[in-house]
Amino acid sequence: MIHASHEAVMVDEVLENLVFKQNGKYVDCTFGAGGHSLEILKKLNKEGSLISIDKDETVSINLPSHFSDGRFSLIHDSFSNLQGIFEDEEIDGILVDLGISSTQLDDPNRGFSFQSNGPLDMRIDSSKGQTASEWINTASKKEIEDVLWILGQERASRKIASKICQSREKQTIESTKELSDLILSCVSKKSKKHPATNSFRAIRMFVNNEIQELQKVLEAASYVLCCGGRIAIISFHSMEDRIVKRFFQNKDRIESTIKFNYIKEKFLKPTKEEIENNPRSRSAILRVAEKVC
Template identity: 40%
Template sequence: MESNESTKGDYHVPVLLPEVLHFMAPAEGKVLVDGTLGGGGHTEAMLKTGATVIGIDQDEQALAFARERLAAYADRFTALKGNFASMPQLLADAGHQQVDGILVDIGVSSWQLDEAERGFSFAKDGPLDMRMNQSSGQTAADLVNTASEQELKTIFFEYGEERASNKIVRRIIERREQKPFLTTLDLADVIASVVPRGGKSHPATRVFQALRIAVNDELGVLRKLLEQSAEMLRPGGRLAVITFHSLEDRIVKQFFKKASETHVDRKEWPEPRPNPDYHFKLLTRRPVVAGEGELKLNRRSRSAKLRVVEKIDISNA
């Protein structure tokens, strides 16, 4: 489970900030979107350049925090509640059909992990919730207590890459028949009773990651954003995505590759054909990662990977 921001007091330090600013190139007159507003660290840095920024988040606490933190930029900053999968409609409602750049960083903020009542972490006991948007949707407890054995196995193995998923699920099924899971530590303790601690990670790390992804449909939301991104960007506009684990990074990598190839080819074709999904120029052949200085200051940046593409002008391509 990774975070997109380290915390010092009430101040949130965004990951890969110099690299994000380099690729997003914020400037006066540009309209940019921070699709995962969080504590507002990336947004604040872009606002300082004179850019206009639209921040989107489905977490009411994040929106309230960012609005207060960025009140001085109220003339160029708008905070909208929503999931970035619905970004086209949110932007349209705000009077923007296309923008100059979109940034999303897919991670759980430190302050979300630190608040026990959010249910993201097994470090503190709290309700087994894990919803980014606490006003709707099923909780992690709902999922753990009602999902079928096969569904849980699939979630833990595919989203958490947990090799002991079968063993863990069998124990969960046995336990929930006696009483339901209600708290984070209750579930974490049951997992730890099945999977011995090895290395630095807690035995429940992968399962908690998998549940968070499933509860918030994180991979589905990411795919939808990628599919809609070209229509939201002006020619020359950039899409920057920061991921924190291999599942997300693989989705982004494959989409960027497919969308930046001018032609596609198949064995049964006599020659390559124009790619109907060609919309972008790839700006990062390899993912951009944190340097030694940032790694020392923010250990959670160790898993961050940034990939960036730029929308091409089809009429001139």
């Protein structure tokens, strides 16, 4: 069953801080395996509603029966289109749980992971856009180096970019194993972390335009939320969290001048217990803020 393996992160904290109105209209921008969506639905009363979005069309395959609920609907789209989707509507709460799910990461055919061999794809929406393999076999050395350094903070970015360019002259790089082996030949294994972790994450973020998508959803959310409406963002990367933090501080905006106030703390982290039960939650940071009008 495709939806079984992703465990939703910081569920109690999301529910407590985001879902303040049982008859409200909520949007889960990142449905994934539906963990957060299900808990939000449980907290709403019969007048409440939840619209969930995901860029990956496969999330709707084998949807569990608890989503056959008149209060729920699922849309296949990018969350950056939030304003287009909810043009004349007012939303009470928006959740954005960034990145990809364990279900996507653990599927070798999606090409997100160095842990198993598969085609080097990495697209969240497999129906469009350039695959990681197409990009890595055509991008300039400088572009690869910049992506690995800026999005991955990979210290060996220059060495890895050179190795990729040398290697692809002989044979194009098509699989996750080929890329992972290339990286391993450039980076020494000093910590518990796999040497390809930073590079794979950076390439995934680049292929899916993740930074721009985040900037756009923050802007769009500021328009579609009602006064006092709340937004909760879970990020797993310091660059993403910095964007969220600065947005709430009214900085680095594209256009919106709408103000936000944090709900209680500026940010929340998973409890020790959650990290023990779900190690993938360890780098999560949750920020929840309300729109001030």
